[in-house]
Amino acid sequence: METTGSVGMLLQILIGGIATGSIYAVVGLGFTLLYRAMKMVNFAQGHVFMAGTFLGLIIANRFALPAIPLLLIVMVLAFLIGVVLERIVFRRLYHDHDVFIVGAIGLGIVLMNTVRVFFPEPVPFPKVFGERLVEFGGARFQEAYLWVIGCTVVLVALLHSFFTYTRHGRAMRAVASDAEIAGTVGVNVPRAIAHIFGLTFAVAAGAGVLIGPLYFVSFDMGDMVGLKAFAAAVLGGINSVPGTILGGIAIGLLENLAGTYISSAYKDLVAFVILLAMLVFRPNGLLGTSTPVKV
Amino acid sequence: MRNKLAAIAILSAAVAATSAQAEDIRIGVIAGFSGPGTSYGIGIRQGAEMAVKEINAEGGINGRKLELVVVDDGSNPGQSVTAMQRLINDKVDLIVGGWGSSQVLAAMEPAERAGMPYVVVGASNPRITTEKNKWTFRVLQSDTLQAEEVADIAVHRLGLKRIAVIHDANDYGVSNRESFVARMKKLGVNPVEVQVYQTTDKDFTAQLTRIRASNPDGLAIFGTIPAAPAIMNQAREIGIKAQFLGTTGIANENLITLAPKASEGTIFATMFHEDVDPDARKWSDRYVKEFSGGSQPPRPVLAAWEYRAIKFIVAPCLKKAGTDKDKFRSCLTTWKGRIFGLPDEAYFNKTNHLVQQSVIVQVGGGEFRAYKGDK
Numbered sequence: 001m002e003t004t005g006s007v008g009m010l011l012q013i014l015i016g017g018i019a020t021g022s023i024y025a026v027v028g029l030g031f032t033l034l035y036r037a038m039k040m041v042n043f044a045q046g047h048v049f050m051a052g053t054f055l056g057l058i059i060a061n062r063f064a065l066p067a068i069p070l071l072l073i074v075m076v077l078a079f080l081i082g083v084v085l086e087r088i089v090f091r092r093l094y095h096d097h098d099v100f101i102v103g104a105i106g107l108g109i110v111l112m113n114t115v116r117v118f119f120p121e122p123v124p125f126p127k128v129f130g131e132r133l134v135e136f137g138g139a140r141f142q143e144a145y146l147w148v149i150g151c152t153v154v155l156v157a158l159l160h161s162f163f164t165y166t167r168h169g170r171a172m173r174a175v176a177s178d179a180e181i182a183g184t185v186g187v188n189v190p191r192a193i194a195h196i197f198g199l200t201f202a203v204a205a206g207a208g209v210l211i212g213p214l215y216f217v218s219f220d221m222g223d224m225v226g227l228k229a230f231a232a233a234v235l236g237g238i239n240s241v242p243g244t245i246l247g248g249i250a251i252g253l254l255e256n257l258a259g260t261y262i263s264s265a266y267k268d269l270v271a272f273v274i275l276l277a278m279l280v281f282r283p284n285g286l287l288g289t290s291t292p293v294k295v
Numbered sequence: 296m297r298n299k300l301a302a303i304a305i306l307s308a309a310v311a312a313t314s315a316q317a318e319d320i321r322i323g324v325i326a327g328f329s330g331p332g333t334s335y336g337i338g339i340r341q342g343a344e345m346a347v348k349e350i351n352a353e354g355g356i357n358g359r360k361l362e363l364v365v366v367d368d369g370s371n372p373g374q375s376v377t378a379m380q381r382l383i384n385d386k387v388d389l390i391v392g393g394w395g396s397s398q399v400l401a402a403m404e405p406a407e408r409a410g411m412p413y414v415v416v417g418a419s420n421p422r423i424t425t426e427k428n429k430w431t432f433r434v435l436q437s438d439t440l441q442a443e444e445v446a447d448i449a450v451h452r453l454g455l456k457r458i459a460v461i462h463d464a465n466d467y468g469v470s471n472r473e474s475f476v477a478r479m480k481k482l483g484v485n486p487v488e489v490q491v492y493q494t495t496d497k498d499f500t501a502q503l504t505r506i507r508a509s510n511p512d513g514l515a516i517f518g519t520i521p522a523a524p525a526i527m528n529q530a531r532e533i534g535i536k537a538q539f540l541g542t543t544g545i546a547n548e549n550l551i552t553l554a555p556k557a558s559e560g561t562i563f564a565t566m567f568h569e570d571v572d573p574d575a576r577k578w579s580d581r582y583v584k585e586f587s588g589g590s591q592p593p594r595p596v597l598a599a600w601e602y603r604a605i606k607f608i609v610a611p612c613l614k615k616a617g618t619d620k621d622k623f624r625s626c627l628t629t630w631k632g633r634i635f636g637l638p639d640e641a642y643f644n645k646t647n648h649l650v651q652q653s654v655i656v657q658v659g660g661g662e663f664r665a666y667k668g669d670k
Binding site: 013123124256263267 | 328329330333334337464490491492493495496497498500501502504505507508520521524525532533534549552553590591
């Protein structure tokens with residue numbers, strides 16, 4: 001066995017932490033996008049992530065697709081499912097935040113139990129990102145870790161350019177800052193909201209495909225990831241896209257570091273202690289801005 | 296008037312017929328059909344279904360059919376109390392099942408209070424069968440013996456010197472770690488690293504990186520599916536080449552599905568192996584045939600004890616003592632008999648624990664093989 005010093009150990013922890021953190025960040029983006037547009041929190045986000053993994057699994061088992069087309073197909077399908085669900089269910093729930101939250105929790109339960117009927121046990125995901133091992137500086141990890149990190153960067157860049165440079169993206173931002181005024185200047189508000197909803201589904205499902213090959217997939221895998229992604233969004237600022245990315249990666253890194261150097265028994269605690277501390281001391285998050293109550 | 300009388304006569308005859316046709320004997324089955332224990336729960340359910348089907352096909356017990364009442368405890372100790380309470384309220388005659396030491400330790404409390412005979416088939420923590428349990432019986436080997444046996448093999452037969460341990464933080468993982476480490480120390484070997492994880496963890500980079508730094512030649516994994524195969528996969532990925540060891544927690548065919556390459560060579564103590572005797576092989580073939588092709592593959596290791604407990608221990612006692620709980624319990628305490636897969640006659644000791652030897656297997660060529668002792 002190669003000798004691995006404390007530098008190799010630290011590197012291993014950092015890369016693992018950034019990879020899992022990227023997943024929290026991408027899933028957390030779903031919370032952020034919807035919150036910015038609607039001031040609503042979709043607590044089914046983690047289960048959409050899980051359903052996306054299984055969608056990817058079913059497709060990958062049937063057709064031997066390379067990673068990128070698989071990711072794109074899953075994301076497009078998830079987008080469409082999101083738009084349809086918004087139209088037939090969630091649009092009716094916007095009038096009341098409490099009702100919306102209960103509806104979202106309901107969606108999560110439905111998704112989880114539907115998948116459970118077909119996959120009651122954890123199953124392995126095909127290694128769509130290859131099985132090569134990358135080694136440097138005493139750290140060894142699957143190539144898939146790099147895919148996760150790389151895809152997160154690309155995804156965030158794409159989202160950013162979409163919201164900044166395209167007409168449709170700007171229309172969504174207009175709806176997010178003030179739906180009423182956006183409507184009066186000609187933006188199709190219901191459509192923009194439906195598309196934002198679809199987008200939150202697409203990013204969650206994409207994250208699901210990214211993480212699939214790293215671990216086994218099971219119908220209850222979305223619980224913890226959803227909660228940690230929510231903690232990531234709150235840490236960074238739930239109305240800030242860069243904040244959520246930062247929050248996700250910070251939580252991924254911190255829980256891995258705490259797991260190694262303090263005690264692995266308290267690994268999961270990190271995200272929730274951060275969540276509580278942020279809610280008490282800095283509810284707008286690191287990069288978030290407070291939204292003044294409109295009168 | 297005559298018509299009325301005739302009607303009454305027919306009615307009373309009908310009533311007499313139903314009461315003569317005795318009620319079903321209801322057997323509760325409790326296990327995890329969701330959560331991390333799912334793949335074990337499925338095996339337990341299949342074993343119960345098979346045993347009950349066979350007994351009913353032969354006419355039941357003293358003319359009474361067996362009926363299963365299956366409840367899910369979500370592989371969660373809190374829920375297992377609720378599940379047990381449901382079975383007690385439902386007035387089942389006895390319970391055969393239970394998977395996971397933490398779940399069983401929690402669920403046996405209400406069973407003891409209600410005086411409900413509870414035959415445990417899937418939990419190995421020594422604290423389940425002490426002097427205090429009156430109604431809880433266990434047919435499975437306890438952690439202490441298994442972990443000690445595996446420690447002996449690691450040190451004596453494999454000659455491992457640098458052994459690391461990673462274990463679940465639950466009652467199963469902790470008691471295995473305690474027995475294993477204590478035995479190793481007696482043999483003059485100190486573990487080079489001990490790490491802990493939570494049952495639902497998916498990423499073990501943090502623990503395994505520490506373990507890798509200790510440069511082990513053996514790694515004992517005291518956990519269950521899906522964590523244990525994930526640990527094996529991730530350990531091999533980051534370059535740990537140590538020999539994997541374990542106990543009944545990983546005695547589940549799903550281990551090989553989830554860690555096809557990484558689990559190869561793993562040595563562990565299990566509760567059943569089909570090659571121990573010809574009858575075990577015959578049963579296993581029959582079982583695999585019956586449950587193949589469904590959405591869940593057959594798992595002989597898990598089904599074996601549930602099947603054997605119902606067929607060889609519970610059924611004879613029901614036949615002899617009936618469903619009166621006190622009589623049934625005392626029948627169990629004096630039960631003695633041969634069961635396929637066990638070398639000697641088995642019986643319950645004074646703590647209601649079935650005395651038996653454990654079976655050591657090694658993963659090889661995608662299956663569990665009886666361990667012969669060569670490296």
